[in-house]
Amino acid sequence: MPSTHSVLVVGVGGQGVVLAGNILADVALAAGFDVKKSEVHGMSKRGGIVFSHVRYGAAVHSPLIGGGEADALVALEWAEGLRWRSYLRPDGVFVSGTAQIVPPAAHLDHRRWARAYPAFDRAVLADHRGPVHTVDALGVARNAGSASLTNTVLLGVLAVYLEFPHDVWEETIVRHVPARTAEMNVRAFREGLALGRAPMKLEPARSAPMKSAPARRPAAEVEITAAWCKGCDICVRVCPEHCLRLNDRAIAEVADAAACTGCRLCEYLCPDFAVTVRRRTAAAPAGTP
């Protein structure tokens, strides 16, 4: 082992990544180590990517972990674990919750309906040489009293692989959390310890694997009978894809035909029956990843 140990905690804003990093740093301090930690606050908190680099040893210089240098990676969210995996040593400890937080940005492709999110699949970690724990930390946390204990559960799994005494962990956790949640945090930590000690097995995903695309792709054409349109603007306003506009004679027209998903809101809501949506049911294969 190198003289400086590195643990990377990652997740999504609001999951408690920073608190988990703080607890680990204080545990290392209590064990007599020098410790440094790095994270980023601010804009990333708004549902974005959150990470906490924790390094401890006799004398720590860089607070940041280099690529392939983390001794352990703790992911509070599945896709974030995959994102940061390149920071983990090939034989490092991979601990990930199976929670999947799909960001709004994953739902923007309304043409191919491709969901930009890696579905839960433990097989992608099959080539990892170190220990791998994928645990339903969210479920365990809920059983222990609250979904917000996910970070504590995963710290419990991590603690199996670090040399710190478990009572130091528990004292530190209690110092960092609100008094009324202290007991359930200790419970969650112990549940995590048990999961970390148990033989690693393939845990089922929290939800069924997500489909990447519906079987049939939408394909539709909007026809507007200009003579019936009185320019009320309703169709323009309701179109979720912003396909339509009023032309300079205040008659609705198609501005972006390719963006039409065939939802028919314009047709349903036109007071003058001036809009017709014709579906072209093209049987397209679903195979978009």
Place this chain on the structure above:
Amino acid sequence: MSATAPARRVLLGNQAVARGAYEAGVTVAAGYPGTPSTEILEALARYEGVYVEWSSNEKVALDVALGASLGGARALAAMKHVGVNVAADTLLSAAYTGVGAGLVVVSADDPGMHSSQNEQDNRLYARFAGIPLLEPADSAEAKAFTAAAFELSEAYDTPVLLRTTTRISHGSGVVEIGERRRPARRGFRRDPAKYVMLPAHARARHPILLDRLDRLAEEANTSPLNAVELRDPRIGVITSGIAAQYVRDALPEASVLRLGFSFPPPLRCIRDFAAAVDRLFVVEELEPIVEDALRAAGLRVEGKAYFPRTGELTPDLVREGFVRAGVLTAAASPPVPAVRAMPRPPVLCPGCPHTVPFMALRQLGAAVAGDIGCYTLAALPPLAAIDTTLAMGSSIGMAIGLARSGAPGGPVVAALGDSTFLHSGMSALLDAVYNRTPITVLILDNGTTAMTGGQPHPATGRTIRGDEATRTDLVALCRALGVEWIRVVDPYDIGATHRALEAAVAYPGVSVVITNRPCVEAPVKIRRPPFTVAGEACNACQACMAMGCPALLWTDESYEGRFKVSIDPALCSGCAICPQLCPTGAIVMSPREPAPRGRDGASADA
């Protein structure tokens, strides 16, 4: 901090700066929230015996700190790098006046732009203003250097720039906790020739400033803040700040000169170091400031040829630079498979009151000059409703210019938050009124400075310590500025918001629309019972998805080839916006949950 606190604690760099200032007897501290500087004042506000304020902007903050310094109290002003631009007017002349008691200006830079609009290197301000520059490299130094900065400020009668970066400010390290030095009250000494910058006085002060710089360079040459570590004489590295830590890890055997007191550059110290090594490198984040200074001094150095000038340095980039320089051999690249990048940009929160106004602006086809705040995220799809974002308070002035350019065919709207409006937007609104430029100003009043974590401001009605304060009335303020058309609207009411903005852009003069819902995250989390999607009624039209709400997700079910939508009850704030968008009435209250009070959110029509 209680007296029983352990002597060694893990502190954020920002908390360490605050601790250092506290122990140095700081009496007045002022700033404006800005990532990554915000926690400095928040930490200081937890100490007794220090007057701490959120100022209305950074220039005011520095004026307050300078005034306190002239009044004989040690003072600190803290801001992010772009905040120093706002305060620069004061800073450059404060270098002429000098100080009373110690004055430390903390600039928290953001290389890599984690939460900023640019990555300017504020070390240049030290040279520009002619003031000393200290650059801590971790939390322990952040505390020690802050205390040293006060001493230096008083010894040389100058403001001192303490420059951190995100990795220092938001990095943590072990700090020894000490005692507070009793603040010495020097009192205010009248000295117009020094403090009244009439041209005649200022002319006399400029040579004093230059002489002071010469003396400071001499101080820097022997300062313990510049640490020479002679090891292997073949490679010498001059570095500062966080880069020093990466260098230490990448080249543990190399000789290193760590510049903690880097301006004025300690050239004699640097020459001695250069003479002791065969090959001399400079590793510095962003601009080649030290490198250029060394070249100008006739030294042979290598630097930006190997290390990037943009973005943050990282341990990997420093190592790779030394590999390219032939100092290190390339490590076997880690055999970890690359994963397809999944985008996860920051987003507006579920229930964010900024969402609907931007949907309305997009419908209006308005040219939208945006500003600095959470709402800048409305520039991203699916809202995609902001055309420009530049600097704090710039939206209104830019909207005036856009309108005067004659270019946009449609209406011109400036959109900015309440805190940004009070920071520097209101002077531009005055300009619009004064010069009769017909623009619409949308003030997104959520009662807080949300982006930086919910700091109070003059229209919040609280101080940084949570004490009650005079609450600025935005409507009365706009009226006093001369705006005749003002409407306050509930941004959770889609129809009302659309109608208000339509009427505003139709008004032939300056119009102001103010939204009035509080931030759902700060100061308190606002949660109502979540909504749910009656799956059989959803026709997957995606109307609700146009909000970009994180609680709205695609299910695995589809309708006519489009994914149906569900609501994550753990994320839904119960704001009742999406039910107004749903044309099929599929979004309903969760069964078994009591109805939220005061609002019928189930009307299907916008």
